[in-house]
Every structure is written in structure tokens, then in C-alpha cells.
Amino acid sequence: MSAGVSPKKYPQFAVSSDITSVLREHPAVSEAAACRFSSDRDDLVAFVLADDRYIDEVLGRKEAASHQVRKWRKTYDLTQLTKAAAASPFAFNIVGWNSSYTRQPLPQEDMHEWIEATIDRISALAPTEVLEIGCGTGLLLLRVAPGCQHYVGMDFAPSVLMRLREQLAQREDLLGKVELLERPADNFEGFAENSFSTVIVNSVAQHFPSQAYLTRVIENAVRVVRPGGHVFVGDQRNLVLLEAYAASIEAFQATPEVNTAEVRNRIHKRVQQEQQLVLSPSYFLSLQRRFPKISRVEIYPRRGNRDNEMTRFRFDAILWIGPESTPRIEIPFLDPPAQGWNPNDIRSLLATRKTDAIGCARIRNSRVTRDMRRLAQLVTAEPQQLLGELHNELDEAEAEGIHPEEIVRLAAGAGYKATVSWASCYPDGSYDAAFIRHDSAVACAFPSVSWPQLSSAAYVYQSNAPGQGEIREKLTQELLAHCRVKLRDSVPTRLYLADSLPRKDDGVDFEALLAATQALGSF
Amino acid sequence: MGHKSTIRQFMQRLLVQKGDQRPFADSDSLLLSGRLQSVDAVELVLFLEEQWGIDFAEIGFDETQIDTVDAVDALVQNAGVRK
Numbered sequence: 001m002s003a004g005v006s007p008k009k010y011p012q013f014a015v016s017s018d019i020t021s022v023l024r025e026h027p028a029v030s031e032a033a034a035c036r037f038s039s040d041r042d043d044l045v046a047f048v049l050a051d052d053r054y055i056d057e058v059l060g061r062k063e064a065a066s067h068q069v070r071k072w073r074k075t076y077d078l079t080q081l082t083k084a085a086a087a088s089p090f091a092f093n094i095v096g097w098n099s100s101y102t103r104q105p106l107p108q109e110d111m112h113e114w115i116e117a118t119i120d121r122i123s124a125l126a127p128t129e130v131l132e133i134g135c136g137t138g139l140l141l142l143r144v145a146p147g148c149q150h151y152v153g154m155d156f157a158p159s160v161l162m163r164l165r166e167q168l169a170q171r172e173d174l175l176g177k178v179e180l181l182e183r184p185a186d187n188f189e190g191f192a193e194n195s196f197s198t199v200i201v202n203s204v205a206q207h208f209p210s211q212a213y214l215t216r217v218i219e220n221a222v223r224v225v226r227p228g229g230h231v232f233v234g235d236q237r238n239l240v241l242l243e244a245y246a247a248s249i250e251a252f253q254a255t256p257e258v259n260t261a262e263v264r265n266r267i268h269k270r271v272q273q274e275q276q277l278v279l280s281p282s283y284f285l286s287l288q289r290r291f292p293k294i295s296r297v298e299i300y301p302r303r304g305n306r307d308n309e310m311t312r313f314r315f316d317a318i319l320w321i322g323p324e325s326t327p328r329i330e331i332p333f334l335d336p337p338a339q340g341w342n343p344n345d346i347r348s349l350l351a352t353r354k355t356d357a358i359g360c361a362r363i364r365n366s367r368v369t370r371d372m373r374r375l376a377q378l379v380t381a382e383p384q385q386l387l388g389e390l391h392n393e394l395d396e397a398e399a400e401g402i403h404p405e406e407i408v409r410l411a412a413g414a415g416y417k418a419t420v421s422w423a424s425c426y427p428d429g430s431y432d433a434a435f436i437r438h439d440s441a442v443a444c445a446f447p448s449v450s451w452p453q454l455s456s457a458a459y460v461y462q463s464n465a466p467g468q469g470e471i472r473e474k475l476t477q478e479l480l481a482h483c484r485v486k487l488r489d490s491v492p493t494r495l496y497l498a499d500s501l502p503r504k505d506d507g508v509d510f511e512a513l514l515a516a517t518q519a520l521g522s523f
Numbered sequence: 524m525g526h527k528s529t530i531r532q533f534m535q536r537l538l539v540q541k542g543d544q545r546p547f548a549d550s551d552s553l554l555l556s557g558r559l560q561s562v563d564a565v566e567l568v569l570f571l572e573e574q575w576g577i578d579f580a581e582i583g584f585d586e587t588q589i590d591t592v593d594a595v596d597a598l599v600q601n602a603g604v605r606k
Contacts, residue, residue, distance in 0.1 A: 074565045081584035
């Protein structure tokens with residue numbers, strides 16, 4: 001989430017095993033690691049993996065989560081009680097889909113493209129028996145269900161389902177195959193193991209109250225999908241770009257005479273007060289280790305030519321369930337030239353290399369290069385500099401990088417199919433692209449590519465913790481107090497609640513932990 | 524305490540939570556003007572349901588119904604108060 005600041009070199013540090021052991025004794029801690037810098041012996045940094053059950057039961061997250069779910073339920077209910085919802089055209093009830101920039105409804109063209117791109121991706125998975133969690137007013141259901149044998153749509157908001165039932169009444173052909181259930185996303189009661197080909201969770205997980213809740217939903221989804229099937233978690237907001245997203249919105253909404261210091265405050269506040277669950281692709285990649293039934297995870301940026309917050313900042317995660325039938329392709333990934341990839345480099349690469357498959361790593365993503373530049377400007381600008389002056393500088397600059405859709409087009413022109421991936425979690429929103437010749441034996445809709453290796457730092461923080469600020473602060477203070485009682489002087493000066501403690505051969509990878517923590521935020 | 528002052532107090536609390544300390548009149552737009560947002564609207568709706576049993580599923584929902592203190596007060600009056 002940092003603005004492309006070069007990574008800091010860390011001074012020498014030593015593992016602090018006394019703090020680590022004391023932290024591990026606390027019931028809220030499932031794992032811990034601490035280190036002391038040799039240059040400043042007073043700087044003791046501790047990293048903790050908290051126990052979800054403790055946070056839920058003892059610190060009250062479960063109760064807070066249930067209030068949060070109730071609020072989202074009401075939000076969706078209210079959108080469907082409006083006259084606009086009642087008057088929506090068939091299969092296109094987009095009431096409530098508002099732009100975060102203008103707070104006005106998103107343009108219909110954007111929503112049409114968003115729906116079509118989602119349908120294309122899901123259809124390519126050839127679903128037959130579907131469970132859709134959070135089916136809403138049926139934007140996907142009414143399009144995907146006709147090609148399926150059985151489709152179960154679940155939603156927690158009664159008025160949303162009421163609107164969907166009104167539409168289904170016009171489609172008698174779907175009555176026999178579609179079943180609607182009013183229930184929350186974590187209720188899988190009555191669904192047998194291996195009973196669906198596909199579970200769809202599209203643009204829904206951001207309303208889940210915590211990462212732990214999402215993991216429970218995914219655990220159940222994986223259980224009910226049979227081998228050969230998929231779990232499609234679509235339209236997820238990317239944690240790696242959360243700060244760039246916040247900067248982009250605040251810069252859009254602020255008047256030109258607001259100064260940089262104030263805009264920074266607003267960005268910080270927006271990130272801290274984010275109400276939605278925002279996930280890193282690394283969260284989905286880590287699921288494979290947790291649930292052995294998952295054989296493969298792919299992270300694709302959203303398709304689409306329209307410029308909006310979905311195409312800029314969101315991705316689809318697809319989990320493959322059971323043994324992988326697509327052969328794994330080991331393809332060479334070329335690093336970018338010094339100036340970064342440009343379309344001509346890639347065109348000539350595809351024209352000259354007589355190969356079935358080749359990859360380009362770290363292509364700068366023109367969808368977000370302006371947002372990243374703006375963020376970098378805001379980080380380095382003088383506090384009193386006015387936003388209007390920064391806008392002028394940015395307006396003159398061309399968007400750098402290559403649009404992912406241009407990659408697809410130029411590859412097609414050269415006889416290749418391009419697959420674009422965000423699995424590498426580059427902090428500036430860059431992506432990798434694999435090019436596979438159309439007539440190659442390994443060409444398919446979702447080629448199983450060995451993407452460039454993800455840094456272990458990317459696993460340290462896998463989501464934000466919406467609405468959990470107070471609970472996490474309480475936990476942090478509780479752990480520090482515990483250290484004070486047990487160790488007196490050796491109390492951590494900084495304590496971070498992480499999602500993973502990466503390891504290397506000789507123990508915990510503190511370099512990765514510190515790098516990830518440094519990248520947490522620019523302000 | 525009358526309904527109106529209860530409503531006013533609640534809407535003021537929503538504004539303060541957002542760091543908005545600016546004064547407002549009972550007729551000032553809070554939601555459509557952007558001072559309060561949809562998450563605040565939901566808090567307000569939940570409050571109205573709990574406090575006075577207003578059922579939006581029955582009466583329908585429109586942001587103008589809860590845009591000002593006056594509008595909310597009228598809504599409470601029209602719905603017939605439970606408490």
C-alpha cells in the first residue's frame with residue numbers, strides 16, 4: 001500500500017525469545033515473534049497472530065460482527081424499497097450501485113460491462129449446479145441459471161429477494177431449477193459435501209465483517225463443491241491498492257484550494273474508517289495451504305475497458321477444487337526493460353520468439369499509474385502545497401504503462417491468448433501476463449501458469465479489519481500489559497497484529513515482516 | 524423529551540462521529556447534501572425502527588424521507604408513534 005517508496009534497509013536485529021515466549025503464553029495469541037534492533041536496543045518490535053476465537057468470544061468481535069451484518073442487510077433492504085428499484089428493467093436492477101467518487105449511480109454502460117465481464121468469466125468455468133452467496137437482485141442469476149441444471153441463490157436481505165422473485169415470476173422456464181433462500185452467507189445448513197459444481201461469491205465478501213468470517217464461508221464453499229468444480233470470489237477490492245484508491249477519491253472530492261496536509265489527513269481517515277473488508281490477493285493464495293481440497297488459485301484483475309473503481313482496483317479470485325486437470329505450464333517470465341514494458345516491446349517479442357508460451361513480468365498498469373503518481377505526489381509534497389497545483393502537474397502527464405485490455409488485444413493480433421494475473425501483489429498495481437499461442441496444445445480459458453514468485457512480505461497483512469479498531473487496540477494494550485507484568489523492562493515498543501509470520505530457513509523472516517509493516521501506509 | 528429533539532440529537536451524533544461539528548437547522552439537508560452518507564442513513568433507519576417501530580418495508584423508502592430533522596419528524600408523526 002505504499003506509494004512506491006524504496007524499501008528501507010533495516011539495521012541489524014536480534015530475535016527476542018523472551019518476549020516471544022511470554023506473548024505465546026497469552027490465550028489471545030496463536031503465534032508470536034519479536035526482535036530487538038542492535039542500533040537501538042530500546043526498539044523492540046513484536047508481531048502477533050491473534051486467536052480468532054479469543055477475539056470473537058472474549059473481545060466481542062462476534063457481537064460487533066452481527067451488528068455490522070445487520071447494517072449491511074438493512075442497507076440492501078432499503079435500496080430495494082425505493083421506487084427506482086420497483087421500476088427497474090428486467091435483469092438490470094442496479095439500484096444501490098453508486099460511484100465512490102460522485103456518490104451518484106454508476107453509468108449504465110459501466111454496469112453492463114461489469115455484468116458481461118463477470119458472466120463471461122463464470123461461464124468459462126462451465127457451471128452446472130450453482131450456489132450463489134449474495135445473489136442480490138439476480139444480475140448474475142438471471143443470466144447464468146438458464147444454462148445450469150440447478151441454481152441456489154442465497155441472500156440475507158428480504159426485500160432484495162422479493163425483487164428477484166418478482167423477476168423470476170416472468171421466467172417460467174427458471175422456476176423449476178432456481179431455489180431462493182433467505183439466510184446469511186455463513187449458513188450452509190442442508191448443503192451436502194460435493195453437491196455443487198460452482199459456488200459464486202461475487203461482490204459480496206467486502207460486506208463480510210472480518211477475514212475470519214470470510215474464511216468460514218470459503219471453508220464451507222470448498223466443502224460443498226465437488227472435485228473438478230470452482231469457487232468464484234469475484235469483484236474483490238484489492239488491499240494492495242487501498243491507499244491509492246483512497247487518495248484517488250479524496251483528490252477527486254476535494255476542492256483545488258485544499259492543501260496537501262488536509263488531503264493526507266482525509267486519506268488516512270478514509271483508510272482507517274473503511275467499512276468494507278478489503279483483501280490482498282495473498283489471502284486467497286494462502287487458502288491453498290489451509291484447505292488441501294484447493295488445488296490451484298488464480299487472481300485476475302477485472303476485465304473491462306470502462307474506467308471505474310471496479311476495473312481499477314478490483315480482482316476476481318478463482319479457486320480450483322480437487323485434482324487439477326489442466327496441465328501446469330512452466331513458462332519463462334521476462335523482467336521488464338529499464339523503462340518498463342511498452343506495447344511495441346511486447347508486439348515484437350511475440351513476433352520474433354517462435355515459442356508456444358512466454359510471459360512478461362511486472363507490466364505497469366495504466367489503469368492505476370495516475371493514482372499511484374498522485375499518491376506519491378501527496379506523500380512528498382510540502383504540507384501547504386495546494387491540491388490544485390498537484391492536479392495541474394498530473395493533468396499534463398500521460399497515463400504510463402499498458403492497459404490490461406490492450407495486452408489482450410495485441411496478443412490476439414499476434415496469434416496469442418493473453419492471461420493477465422495480479423497474483424504477484426506488486427505494490428504499484430503492476431501485473432504479469434502470460435502469452436500462449438492460440439493453436440498450442442496447452443491453450444485454454446484458464447491456463448495453469450507458474451506465475452513469478454510472490455514475496456513472503458505479501459502474506460504478512462492479508463486484509464484490513466473493518467470496524468475492529470477498538471477491539472484491536474484493546475487486544476494490543478492487553479498484550480502489552482501482559483508483557484509488562486511478566487517481563488517488566490522488556491516490553492515491546494511496537495506490536496503489530498499480522499495475518500502470517502513468514503519463515504525462512506533459520507526461523508521467522510523479520511525482514512519480510514518489517515518490509516510489510518513499512519508498506520502498510522504512507523501517512 | 525419530544526420526538527424532534529430526540530431525532531435532532533441522534534442526527535447530531537451521526538455528524539459528530541464523522542467529525543462534522545458545524546451547526547444545522549431542522550430544515551437543513553444532511554443526507555442529500557452529502558454531510559451524512561448511506562451508512563449513516565442505515566444507522567438512522569435502524570434507530571427509527573427500534574425507537575418508534577417504523578416499518579420501511581411497509582411504507583417504502585426514499586432518502587428525502589430522512590434528509591432533514593423536519594422530514595424525519597414528519598415521518599414519525601405520520602407513522603404514529605409506538606413509544
